[in-house]
Amino acid sequence: MEFNKIIQGDCLEVMQQLPNESIDLVVTSPPYNLKNSTGNGMKDGRGGKWKNAELVNGYSHHDDCMPHDEYIKWQRDCLSEMLRIIPNDGAIFYNHKWRVQKGLLQNRQDIVSGFPVRQIIIWRRKGGINFNAGYFLPTYEVIYLITKPDFKLAPKANALGDVWEFKQEMKNPHPAPFPVTLIDQILSSTNAKSVLDPFMGSGTTAIAAILNNINFLGIELSPEYVEMAEKRIADFQSQGRLNFKEKEIEV
Ligand SMILES: C[S@@+](CC[C@H](N)C(=O)[O-])C[C@H]1O[C@@H](n2cnc3c(N)ncnc32)[C@H](O)[C@@H]1O
Numbered sequence: 001m002e003f004n005k006i007i008q009g010d011c012l013e014v015m016q017q018l019p020n021e022s023i024d025l026v027v028t029s030p031p032y033n034l035k036n037s038t039g040n041g042m043k044d045g046r047g048g049k050w051k052n053a054e055l056v057n058g059y060s061h062h063d064d065c066m067p068h069d070e071y072i073k074w075q076r077d078c079l080s081e082m083l084r085i086i087p088n089d090g091a092i093f094y095n096h097k098w099r100v101q102k103g104l105l106q107n108r109q110d111i112v113s114g115f116p117v118r119q120i121i122i123w124r125r126k127g128g129i130n131f132n133a134g135y136f137l138p139t140y141e142v143i144y145l146i147t148k149p150d151f152k153l154a155p156k157a158n159a160l161g162d163v164w165e166f167k168q169e170m171k172n173p174h175p176a177p178f179p180v181t182l183i184d185q186i187l188s189s190t191n192a193k194s195v196l197d198p199f200m201g202s203g204t205t206a207i208a209a210i211l212n213n214i215n216f217l218g219i220e221l222s223p224e225y226v227e228m229a230e231k232r233i234a235d236f237q238s239q240g241r242l243n244f245k246e247k248e249i250e251v
Contacts, residue, residue, distance in 0.1 A: 001023070001217070003215035004206075004217075006200055006203065011221070014219045018085050018196075021088070023196040023217060025090060025092075025196070026090075026094075026198070027205050028095065029096075031062055031199065032099060033071040059175060062221055082196070089150035089151050093121075095141060097142075122141075123141045123166060124164065124166075125165075153189055157189035157190075164185060166185075172204075173228065178201075187211075194217070197216070198219045201225055202232060203228070
């Protein structure tokens, strides 16, 4: 397996070409289908006051507005592939966001039911998420920890608890980036030597992998975001990882 690169393409098609049990860990945040979510201020363009509400326009090559059933099937197919690719001690950290359908909470059970969900981690963000005044301001996202039976946390990682607070990424031009610190904490909580992000976006998982001396493989549909990620990785590598750890610069 050739690591440390980003493949431009559709992640389901690319994952179908990857061998069984070939990558230790998957860390990912898929498109949330937010534009087909009603009642959270996104669908009608009132993404509003949030600086990073570019998501109101979807992604450069994915409009984030699939019919609901099609979206659920797609995500379940993606999760099945991720599960096939990880070994018996592997895990998937699958980040998702609250959505609303016809004014009612959509709890994602239709995506994850039947998958071996071991735990849910709450990612508490500083400040709120795109919202509608009729709802209490949502302040967290969830990360499903989906594992094969022999998965173990790194020593002492359990002390981190299951509510993690990280401020959201504000400087990244991608519409929905992870904070590097969040992925750094995920990777350092495992014993993984390799990580796949099938929705790589701006390359955050790659940056965190480099910080943790872990091999990465990314897949991303948008050629623009692949270019963005590759540039970010190259810039980061020229700055050096010690620099990042010591000065906590944002990348
Ligand atoms: C929530 S964003 C991921 C952001 C990423 N975590 C980061 O830190 O930048 C989801 C990404 O999935 C990509 N995407 C959408 N459809 C895809 C597909 N079929 N295959 C691969 N990537 C896809 C979008 O272009 C977008 O960059």
